[in-house]
Amino acid sequence: xxxxxxxxxxxxxIEALRxxxxxxxxxxxxxEIAGAVGCSAPALxxxxxxxxxxxxxxxxxxxxxFEAQMEAMHFDFDSNGKDREAFIDMTEExxxxxxxxxxxxxxxxxxxxxFRKLCTVEQFHxxxxxxxxxxxxxxxxxxxxxxxxxxWIESGKMKPGNARAMAALYVGYPMLVIGICDRDPQKEEExxxxxxxxxxxxxxxxRNS
Numbered sequence: 001x002x003x004x005x006x007x008x009x010x011x012x013x014i015e016a017l018r019x020x021x022x023x024x025x026x027x028x029x030x031x032e033i034a035g036a037v038g039c040s041a042p043a044l045x046x047x048x049x050x051x052x053x054x055x056x057x058x059x060x061x062x063x064x065x066f067e068a069q070m071e072a073m074h075f076d077f078d079s080n081g082k083d084r085e086a087f088i089d090m091t092e093e094x095x096x097x098x099x100x101x102x103x104x105x106x107x108x109x110x111x112x113x114x115f116r117k118l119c120t121v122e123q124f125h126x127x128x129x130x131x132x133x134x135x136x137x138x139x140x141x142x143x144x145x146x147x148x149x150x151x152w153i154e155s156g157k158m159k160p161g162n163a164r165a166m167a168a169l170y171v172g173y174p175m176l177v178i179g180i181c182d183r184d185p186q187k188e189e190e191x192x193x194x195x196x197x198x199x200x201x202x203x204x205x206x207r208n209s
Contacts, residue, residue, distance in 0.1 A: 009047045010061075011037045014111075016051075017058045021114040025055065025122055025129075059132055062115040066136065069105055069112075073098070087148055088155050092203055096196050103174055103195060107181040107188065117182065141171040158207055166206055173198045 006014070015036040019028040030051050034044040048054040090098075106112055119133040145167035152158035158166075177191040 008037065008039065008043075012044055012047060012054060013057050013061050016054045017062075017111065017114050017118065020055070020058065020122075021118040025051075025118075025126060030054075055128065058115070058118075059128060062111060062132075065109075065111055069109070073101060073105075084151065087151055088157065092200065092207075095203075096199050099174055099199060100192050100195055103178055103181075103192070106178045107185070113182060116178070120179075137175060141175070142167045145170050152207075156208060161206065170202055 012033060016028070016033050019033060019036065028051075030044055031041045033051075033054065034041045037044075044054075048057060106116070115132075116137070119129045119136070123130040123133045142164065146164045149158055149163040149166050149170075153160055153163060174195055177195060181188050181191055
C-alpha cells in the first residue's frame, strides 16, 4: 500500500488513517501504528508526541490533498475569479462530467475514502472529526455551489430563487451516492447514471432553457 518513496513520517500518517478508519480511533494504540510501519513506538514519538497529534496530522494531510484536488478540478470557485466565464458557459454535459469526476475521485482515492469513513464513524465521538465532516461534506459543497448558482441567476442562466437552497438540493444526491459506493463499489456505474439523471431533472426545474 505504501510506496518506498514515502518518508517514515508520512508512513505513520497513512497507517494511522488506515487503522483509525478500520478500528476506530480509541481502539488503535501508538504501538500498533508503529508496528504497521515496521518501527517501534519510541521511533514514532520522534515525529509525533502523541496519538492525538498524529490524528491532527491525518486531518491536515487530508485537507491538503482535498484542496489540491479541488484546485485541479477548478472547484475553488470565486465569482470574481478567472473561472467566472467558464462557469457561465458551462453546458449540461460539462456539469454532468464535472460532478461525476468529483464523485469518482471521492470513491477511488484511498486517502479520501478512508478519511471519510473515519469522519463518518467518529463524528459522534470526537469534535475534531465532527467539524471536519461538516466542513468537508456539508459546508464546502453547498458553499461552492451557492456561489455558482448566484452567478448563474445573475447571468440569466438559472431561474431566480434561493441559491443556497438550490445548492443543498443539488449536492445532496451526489453525497448520498458517495456513501452508497463506499458500501458497495459494484454500484458505481448505476450511481453515475443516476447522477446524470439527477442533474438533468434539476436543470429542468431550475435552469432557463
